Amino acid sequence: MATEFDTGLPSTRQLQMLIRDQQTLEIKLLTGDVFSGVIVWQDAQAICLSVDGQTVLTMRAALAYIKITG
16 A cells, blocks of 8 residues: 655645755654654655764654644
């Protein structure tokens, strides 16, 4: 079941701008875990975050919020 990646959505465009600008942000997961870093890439199911040189792959369904911090 492939989900189409909709680049017309405002949230997708906002994340693309954050990737382009290498903007630091905070991602909180539904588990309560919080990560601060830079988004490396996104697709329809996941967001890849660089946190202190480590790669964190988060599924979109697990996100509670994304907050721009830097």
